[in-house]
Amino acid sequence: MNKYDNSRNTHFRLGILGSAIASIFCLNTYVFADPIDPAVNNVTQFFSQETQVNFDLYADSENPNLVWYSPRFGSIALNRQLNPDFAVNVEYPSDGIFAGQALIDIEGKLDTSGIATEIIDLEQEAKLLGYDIAPIRITAADTTFLVAGFPVGSDGRIDAQCDSQVIDTPFGPVSVPFCQATDKDGVVRPLDFLYSFTSTPPVSGTSISQNIPFEGTTLPGWEFPIRDLMSFGQSWDQLFQVVTNWTIKTISEVDVARVSVTWPILFRELSTYVSNCRWSCTQNEINFLYEEFLNTPSDWGLVINYRQVDGSYGPIPASQNQRLQTKNKLVDVLGPELFVAFVDDVVIPTFGELxxxxxxxxxxxxxxxxxxxxxxxxxxxxxxxxxxxxxxxxxxxxxxxxxxxxxxxxxxxxxxxxxxxxxxxxxxxxxxxxxxxxxxxxxxxxxxxxxxxxxxxxxxxxxxxxxxxxxxxxxxxxxxxxxxxxxxxxxxxxxxxxxxxxxxNISEQQTFFTLRSNIEKILRQSPEIIQLSSGDPNTLRTSSTLMYLQCMTGGFGTPVTWAENPRCGYNATTNIATLATASATSSYCPSPSATEHCYFPSRANDGITDTRLGGQSSWSNDRTPTLPQWWQLQWPSRVRANSITVYTSENYEIQDFDIQYFDDITQAWITLKEVRGNQDIVVKTDFPEVITSRIRIMGLKGPNRQTFHVRLNEVVVEGRPE
The missing domain is CATH 2.60.120.260 (Galactose-binding domain-like)
Structure with missing residues (x-):
């Protein structure tokens, strides 16, 4: 398996973004409460499908703005030069069973913290959703090295027993070394790749972000196959894979809100609501009702206070996810007290195709x-x-x-x-x-x-x-x-x-809801306080991180670096706009004394695709000079680009603009696309690959309500360095 085939340029971006990764880990080293079991609070559902493939995600039991992550994929660790922390050398023993034969020594470190670019993407997506991220803490770890199909024991070692065997050949008897060792399951098996291997498996009770040092020596006959692997950046999947199974302690009992219920008022208002449904409310009408409980609780005799980060309670939810949790808990707790469900036949009109x-x-x-x-x-x-x-x-x-x-x-x-x-x-x-x-x-x-x-x-x-x-x-x-x-x-x-x-028409059975005659609650005059929480205090979950050796070149006396070939994603594209310097003809600043609201050019290439209106999330031109005005990206060296996506402001979409690149040979601006009468918030333009050091958006007309202002919230340029 090669996770990077036909994917984005993972390893190439490591060199560019290594320092950014370090800053993320420094900023997000949290020691709050425990992660919440996803069965109670499934924060994963708010993230993209790609993120769900790459990570297991957990909400925090105390901080609603924190998401813990467990990467599903790891890689070789980085050294100080942001190259693979890996070495390959050849040795020729002078004595012993392998005397005079070429043996390959391998040494390196695996990184369980995840693929760097995937963490960058996770951090940016989480930021848009209002979350911070942190690597999860683990209770236990069980690592398996699979070396050419041989499962290494839990101690991370291969201790081989080697002897010489004489084999008859057409050229006479030949002495051949034969090695075997005990695998993870206690079975003695022959070895055909490494005869010596040691490693330091991850430790328990700490962060999931760890390095796994390892070293080993091959049997004779592997020099040229490994030279081929290191010459072309090929995958070592058939020879070397590592998987770590983590045990993670989560909690599934979480307080989300406290509700005060004045039952007579609630039943009085519900009686009016349900009568409007002719005493047979549909599921959608009941769902709408619970939304009304949250939107206007006092109208229904409810007082809802949400648990805050500091442990106090307040009327405003700490996050949208907490609001959703509260609604679900209200359904579980209030539903049986308020409603009776019944099934009835419903006549449904049907139609053909429009x-x-x-x-x-x-x-x-x-x-x-x-x-x-x-x-x-x-x-x-x-x-x-x-x-x-x-x-x-x-x-x-x-x-x-x-x-x-x-x-x-x-x-x-x-x-x-x-x-x-x-x-x-x-x-x-x-x-x-x-x-x-x-x-x-x-x-x-x-x-x-x-x-x-x-x-x-x-x-x-x-x-x-x-x-x-x-x-x-x-x-x-x-x-x-x-x-x-x-x-x-x-x-x-x-x-x-x-x-x-x-x-x-067709007839089918459908579930309806009517009001329960709950005399005990109706007659209760004093408010009842209900704590919304559920689950067990401790639950053990498992997660796995799979690590590979691939896309490396060099060794045998030279430093190991990342392979530069399409198979390893070197020619794949990524958002290179964040690597450029943004400038503009002018920038609108509503108050020189409050520069955080200025519509700076850098707002449009900060990697955040937030389309809300305002200077904190977009660039806009000043009213003078008059349009057209440009916003520009300039890279320190030439890049290859093949796609540009323009994000503009909601309800203030840029109507008319040109996408242009600077031809460094002719020293002229070339128009890639003319956009007129646009009403979309996101406009993507694909084009044949161009080589340039500058790209700009020439703003011609803003929205009808403000034609003199053009707004760019983010410009994503898919490409790669030349």
Whole structure:
């Protein structure tokens, strides 16, 4: 298994981000309470799928803003030069059973703290969610070295017994060394890779972030295979893997909130709520009710105080996760006291697929205009308006129009059965658009036409006249006025009716809830205090970290470094924007005395993709000079880039901008993409790889409410150093 195949440039980024990793560990060395069992508080659910693959995550029982992590993957440790802490050398024993033969000595340290770039990504994602991170503490550790299929004992050693065996060959008898040792399960097995191995397994009762020193010596015959491994950065998976199984003490009894319940008020308000459900509330209506308990507790006779970091209680939850926990506990504690569940049959309407159902109807009209030598061919037939052709050309071959005379006139679509209509688009004629009209559907119960849309003073060729829900089998356009140049003629080229069949109803069982008659609680006048907590004080969990040797080159008298080949991810891309210096034409600062609110250029390449409005999370230009204005990234040396993602501010999205790179050969700015009329918060642009030292966003127009301000919350540039 090679975890890095077709992945991002893990090892290359280690050299760049090594100091950042060190700072994370220094800042987040917590000694708070114990981690919480995920069965009680599953903080993992708030993180991305990639993070869930790379880490086991645990909430803290005291600090709601702290997340403990256990990495699922480790790697070779780093030395002071941020290269692999690994050495490979060859020796030729002068005596003994291996005298004169090439043996390979390997020595290094494995790091259980996780892959550096994955920790960086975890730290950044946690920051966006409002969390700090820290490596988890472990109670016990059990490490297995798998050396060419040989499971090393728990002491981390291979103590081989070696003898010479004489083998007959076509060239005569040959003396061959034969070694065997006792494996982890107490079985004596032959060795075919390392005949000597020692290591220092991780210790218990400390952080999961540890180094595992090891050294070993091969049997003869491994010099050239290992030289090949170290020449091309290949994986050692078939020869050397290490897995550490950790035991982690967690707690599953956590106080999250304290609730005071005045039962008479609660039942009084619930009686009104449940009666509005006709005493049969659905699960969604009950879920909404619990949200209301949290949003406006006093309206329901509740007082909710959340446990704070310092152990006190207050009305505001310390985190969104704590609020969710409180809601779940309210369901568990209050639900049995308040509601009775029952099952009943429910009739559910069903429908077909949404599509243009206009062509399925029969079209007719109050009158039809015909012209030309062959009236039957050039008549403005009603069927032109539902033939599926949205051509807006003027003429009887593409539209219906009335025969003149008094208005209003009618164009009707009649289906053989009811349809569920969601949207109606009306197409009219170029140069002669219909000005005023109504949309009407037939109410089969009373036989009357009912208005569902009115359009006046139209000049468009396509009008979305209706968007909603209507069930009918007859629809008509009540045409009241044509264009100014021909007010007595109303032209309709096509009616596109987005709808679906109304299929037979089905019946299924559904759970409903009604109010429980809890006389004891209803008569209780004094408030009852309920502590929301659950679980056991101590629970043991297990987690594993798998470590590899791979993507290393050198050795045999030269320092071991990271391999520079695509297989090891060297040519893979990552966000290189954070490695550049950001600058801009200007920056808006609302108060020179409060610089923390200034919209500095560096806000847009700090690695945080927060899209909230404000100077603490984005860059914006000053009002002078006027637009266009640019925001720029400049690297100390050239980079290769192939994708740019622009994050802008919620409700203040940058509308018009150009993405450009500087061509160092022609000394000119080249536009990669022109974006106009944007309404999206995130805009991603992929392009063929370019080589440059500068990339910029040329801001042309901000949102309609502030066209003179362009905002960039973050710019992510996928690429790699040249």
């Amino acid at each position: 599509r243009n159902i206009g062509p399925l109807a029969k079209a007719s009209a109050s009158s039809t205009f015909c012209s030309g030598p062959n009236p039957s061919a050039h008549c403005y037939s009603p069927r032109r308006a539902n033939d599926g052709n949205t051509d807006t050309s003027l003429g009887g071959f593409s539209s219906w129009t009335n025969a003149g005379g008094p208005l209003p006139q009618f164009l009707e679509l009649n289906w053989p059965e009811d349809y569920d209509i969601h949207k109606i688009d009306v197409y009219t004629s170029e140069g002669f658009p219909i000005s005023d009209f109504d949309l009407e559907i037939l109410n089969k119960e009373n036989g009357r036409w009912e208005n569902i849309a009115t359009v006046n003073n139209n000049t468009l060729l396509k009008i979305t006249a209706f968007s909603g829900r209507a069930i009918t089998n007859r629809l008509r356009v009540r045409a009241r006025r044509g264009p100014d140049r021909q007010t007595i003629y109303t032209r309709i080229n096509e009616i596109v009716v987005t709808g679906r069949e109304v299929l037979p």
